Amino acid sequence: MANIQQIAKRAGVSIATVSRVLNNATSVSPKTRSKVEDAIKELNYEPSMLGRNLRNSESRLLLVLLPNISNPFYTEIINGIQDTAIASGYHILLCETDSKPERENIYFNMVKNKLADGVISMDPTVNMQKLNELAEHYPVILCSEYEENGEIPYITVDSELAAYQAVKHLIKLGNEKVALITSDEKFLYARLRRTGYERALKEYNLPIREEWIYHTKGLDFHYGVHAMRMLLQNEDRPTAVFAISDTLAIGALKTINMELKDSEPIAVVGFDNISFSSMTNPTLTTISQPMYMMGCQATEMLLSRIKGENVENIVLEHELIIRESTME
Amino acid sequence: MANIQQIAKRAGVSIATVSRVLNNATSVSPKTRSKVEDAIKELNYEPSMLGRNLRNSESRLLLVLLPNISNPFYTEIINGIQDTAIASGYHILLCETDSKPERENIYFNMVKNKLADGVISMDPTVNMQKLNELAEHYPVILCSEYEENGEIPYITVDSELAAYQAVKHLIKLGNEKVALITSDEKFLYARLRRTGYERALKEYNLPIREEWIYHTKGLDFHYGVHAMRMLLQNEDRPTAVFAISDTLAIGALKTINMELKDSEPIAVVGFDNISFSSMTNPTLTTISQPMYMMGCQATEMLLSRIKGENVENIVLEHELIIRESTME
DNA sequence: AATCAAATTGTAATCGATTACATATTTGAA
DNA sequence: TTCAAATATGTAATCGATTACAATTTGATT
Structure with a gap:
């Protein structure tokens, strides 16, 4: 897998210029741009998310915590989450804790380490104390199961x-x-x-x-x-x-x-x-x-938090x- | 979130020493070790996976590709995958493609970019051409659905x-x-x-x-x-x-x-x-x-590939x- | 042709870790 | 006491990107 250096060398420019083409930000002359684009194609280059995330402190990845995927209840919610995330340029990773709290750690660390930008937890078995600690510094939303009078924003039904x-x-x-x-x-x-x-x-x-x-x-x-x-x-x-x-x-x-x-x-x-x-x-x-809707709105809430905005709790309507x- | 520099400063040592404590590798005197450990506790430090992965080209994360989680067929397989992965110090991320090939790209890129060490695909709708390309350079295993006479190792039933x-x-x-x-x-x-x-x-x-x-x-x-x-x-x-x-x-x-x-x-x-x-x-x-077993063995195959070993295809027994x- | 602002491109620092190599310190045998 | 070996620690390069700032090129104007 080629890196930005090799593209730069191939195109006969500096890595800064390659980066500019990648992020089509500031001015790059049409000539250089196409030289770089050719090099990218020739070497089949994909920018490293690792390097980029390290620099930008952003991954555009969202974690979805659930106890296990065997309960079909989660399916539609996840569809809502996924569709909304993708529409905003994010992707989701499903994290099954199997109700084993030790498995949460790795996922919490992914957030702390900027491998993910935020968490939607649908896991009733989650360690709330740890989640609260995480939520003090990172975007977290509770979906379906929540904490009464807690600090973490939630979306649920009555x-x-x-x-x-x-x-x-x-x-x-x-x-x-x-x-x-x-x-x-x-x-x-x-x-x-x-x-x-x-x-x-x-x-x-x-x-x-x-x-x-x-x-x-x-x-x-x-x-x-x-x-x-x-x-x-x-x-x-x-x-x-x-x-x-x-x-x-x-x-x-x-x-x-x-x-x-x-x-x-x-x-x-x-x-x-x-x-x-x-x-x-x-x-x-x-x-x-309204499971699909719940997933959509949970994601919107999370994206708002990531932008630094405050969000209100939501209670959706149900139906017999x-x-x-x-x-x- | 503290970084390694801050720990080093707090403990009055160099970042190299902190790193040594973290990876309890080469010699560190008991005194320094405990100074560093104290600093780590005080600042509530967690090493950045981003920095570490960038340096080590390893994430100990495995991707599991599936079309959607609504088919309960996948549930037990995933349990097998997860248990086996965790037993070897790996974690898994479930990636739902919703049978939309454009969603695969982000996941494939995670592998190319060392955000994940390998892929188990259970997605019959996957773009096989792209997956084959990926498999040329990165560890990939097919589980359940496979390609006859293909290059990618698989596990399935008859x-x-x-x-x-x-x-x-x-x-x-x-x-x-x-x-x-x-x-x-x-x-x-x-x-x-x-x-x-x-x-x-x-x-x-x-x-x-x-x-x-x-x-x-x-x-x-x-x-x-x-x-x-x-x-x-x-x-x-x-x-x-x-x-x-x-x-x-x-x-x-x-x-x-x-x-x-x-x-x-x-x-x-x-x-x-x-x-x-x-x-x-x-x-x-x-x-x-044997879904659980299938998940376990698929993971073992993938871990072998990650180690650079070759693996044989497996056809498991079924039962009426x-x-x-x-x-x- | 000389001048200068705008447009383009490059240099180098940075993100947070690991590790080869260099240096400093301790240990213990002669 | 001396000095080599063993142990402990530090320095600096590195992974792959982004970006502030500096340097260069361009081209319009006089």
Whole structure:
């Protein structure tokens, strides 16, 4: 791989002139310009990002932190992030932490070292203390999961309200025994969705029964399968379930299909409107978040921060999508 | 962010000594070492990857190219890649090309510019010509999709054989009318799976009927839904379907569920064994690829290439997983 | 032809690290 | 005490770009 020196020599000019052609900045005579351009083509030259970034302290690369890519929830958000980034001349790198905080370090260092210009974190398992430290000096945005009263700008939806509406929908269908499948309450979204669940129950004077609330250890399908099995072991079985994630809801649906073949079905509502949710049988009623939009706006926020501007937190509108799982 | 100069000044030593402490290489007296370590802690210093990479021509970062992360097929492979990379002191960056070749350029440049040490491409839509050029000078491995008789080392499964076995399974169940849902045949895996499909039909003296072969424009569920609708419009309907991807198979299953409520079901076999395939109703018979293993070995191949070693192509074993979709 | 401003090009410092080589210091055997 | 060997540290070049400033060329004007 040729470097700027070799181009300069080949074109018979100084490296400064080559650099000028590269950045088509100040005046370069047409003759020299074309000599340099020829040399660049002949040697198949690409400027080194390393040299350039070192000098400019800018990489035009954005990091996107996510726990793992197996949850389809992230897919559409990432599309939004990517499209917006590219439209502004940036590129993104997806960083999967696998919920292992030690893996975050390398990515945080990339930002500190100007290998990346900023971070969008969608990782609920992120080490918030470290992220806060990073955010003191570098551009960081939280997307979806956030910190209440924290310093880092965020974009999200109103999880409490959405959960409230989901459960209210179940109650209005005549369900007085609504179970909750949720994850670890160290995550804000889990706490908020539980609060919404409880608010709906209270509003209709229904009891909150701990045995109808199941906490999973993760969001993969099989946790939902298992959660529903446990819930069905109650003597007094729930007639409906609200799951804080579509993946869990789909697992629950699977258990219901398997264990309750011909009996009265149990109504299910999920959260996220992942693409699978319209492929299940029955199709899944769920809360739809504007995921693409969320990705776009998160990126705009980050780009603003990179420019040094301040940004406001954003709470986007959600929508209850009613499908077969609450219709039979 | 402090730099090495400031550490040197603070510790009252030269930058060379600081660098020595950092790389705990040649001799540094215990006294100086601890002075430097103190300074590093006090100033919260992290060495710049930019400076270091520029000097060392090494980043210990690997790029993973994929068309998009929405196909869960990639998830497990990436886990394998990531675990193996980390075990060897490397980190990975996921690069989603969205099947837009212009997006590849930035990633290829990262390699040329030593911002990354190598590439694992899982992108069937990649510009092979450019990738071949890159591979002439930099470490590149193909994973899953590959080029027959190409120069780039690859790891994959025997798609032709797997498809043959899948279709044979359907035929043995008594299906004489087996349809194929496949994608664009510009992809090698699509061509190979079609060949396997045809081999099985021929072996049982069944006709290959073009109207039972549907080409989709992508792999998302809805393409499968649509493909199955089209296939059902045949006067002479197929009694079984082999889809070259689980996502397509699941879409097909959806259409079958919707349109053929009570009539004789159509048997379906997919390909990939994505986690959702055991959540559908009926659960999906499919070909399982050793995805985690594939990721691990792809990474080992790449690390060997980075060390300058030669590697052999690898064809891993697959397995037919029989589930409900071929049992009723 | 002489003059001078504008346009073009070159020189050299800089970004933050690593490392060959040079120099200084310590150690220990004679 | 002396001096060579071993150990410790510093100096300066280097990686590949950008850019302030200096130097040169151009060409219009008198």
